[in-house]
Amino acid sequence: MREIKSAALVVNARSRKGRKLFRRACRRLRLLPYPVAAYAVKNPKDLCDVVARALEKKPDLLILGGGDGTISGLVDQMVGHNVMLGVLPLGTANSFARTLGIPLDIDGAIDVIRQGHARRIDLGMIDKDYYANCAAMGISPQIAETVPHDLKKYFGRVGYLGWAAWQFTRFKPFTLIVEKGDHKERLRVVEVRIANGPYHGGTELVDSAEVDSGEIVVQAVMGHVKRRLVKNWFASVIRHKSRHEDVREFRGKSLRIDTEPRLPISIDGEVLAHTPVTAHIAAGIIEVMAPATPPA
Numbered sequence: 001m002r003e004i005k006s007a008a009l010v011v012n013a014r015s016r017k018g019r020k021l022f023r024r025a026c027r028r029l030r031l032l033p034y035p036v037a038a039y040a041v042k043n044p045k046d047l048c049d050v051v052a053r054a055l056e057k058k059p060d061l062l063i064l065g066g067g068d069g070t071i072s073g074l075v076d077q078m079v080g081h082n083v084m085l086g087v088l089p090l091g092t093a094n095s096f097a098r099t100l101g102i103p104l105d106i107d108g109a110i111d112v113i114r115q116g117h118a119r120r121i122d123l124g125m126i127d128k129d130y131y132a133n134c135a136a137m138g139i140s141p142q143i144a145e146t147v148p149h150d151l152k153k154y155f156g157r158v159g160y161l162g163w164a165a166w167q168f169t170r171f172k173p174f175t176l177i178v179e180k181g182d183h184k185e186r187l188r189v190v191e192v193r194i195a196n197g198p199y200h201g202g203t204e205l206v207d208s209a210e211v212d213s214g215e216i217v218v219q220a221v222m223g224h225v226k227r228r229l230v231k232n233w234f235a236s237v238i239r240h241k242s243r244h245e246d247v248r249e250f251r252g253k254s255l256r257i258d259t260e261p262r263l264p265i266s267i268d269g270e271v272l273a274h275t276p277v278t279a280h281i282a283a284g285i286i287e288v289m290a291p292a293t294p295p296a
Contacts, residue, residue, distance in 0.1 A: 123281075194265075205219070
């Protein structure tokens with residue numbers, strides 16, 4: 001790993017923990033043996049501009065503080081820059097941090113940065129949009145499109161799950177069409193996950209997806225009734241073997257995906273695309289500070 005001589009910290013101060021923990025993070029980061037330029041961004045619309053300004057100073061390390069949506073929305077700007085990624089998990093689910101084995105408390109996450117173990121990882125892509133962890137079709141984008149931001153901010157995961165339960169009553173199964181080369185397959189499904197890592201919504205759902213495998217994984221929960229999705233989520237939460245029932249997986253470097261009817265796609269919690277799309281992998285495209293021993 002190259003020597004780190006400077007770093008920048010950009011925190012989404014509107015995320016659930018961001019504003020509260022920004023000052024604490026700055027105090028801890030002063031103990032690092034290199035300077036850290038810190039930016040607290042209260043308006044999420046300004047995040048891209050702030051990251052662009054931070055990258056103009058050519059830091060060796062860019063530390064992003066926020067949830068999965070914040071990290072996924074900003075990694076595009078890091079591609080092509082000779083900069084490593086540091087993660088402060090300040091969101092609700094923190095699926096990307098869980099995938100990498102980064103502690104979810106701020107002290108533990110900064111310890112990972114301080115110890116300086118770099119890991120080269122893949123990024124997923126939906127068409128030309130890079131993302132860090134997982135895209136989804138079905139109930140997830142329906143929740144993402146409708147959930148009030150302050151609900152997550154003040155009530156965290158409990159509030160989010162309550163809203164999810166309400167949206168579930170309005171959700172309908174759909175048809176998935178997957179193309180890989182000359183092969184096309186149609187399935188009746190209740191949820192689709194396009195995964196670069198195993199976690200989605202803070203729960204390990206796609207066991208076979210790895211952040212450095214060089215392949216994207218499309219996992220479909222099959223069924224004509226919504227209770228199949230409830231069964232799959234519950235079995236995944238308790239790590240029961242039945243979580244692998246009623247599930248089909250497709251994997252490869254590039255997969256064409258469509259649905260009937262056409263549906264929105266949430267990318268790490270933010271609705272950013274609509275079917276049809278091409279899902280593919282950008283293998284080993286970025287380096288991230290991670291624990292020395294990858295999670296089992």
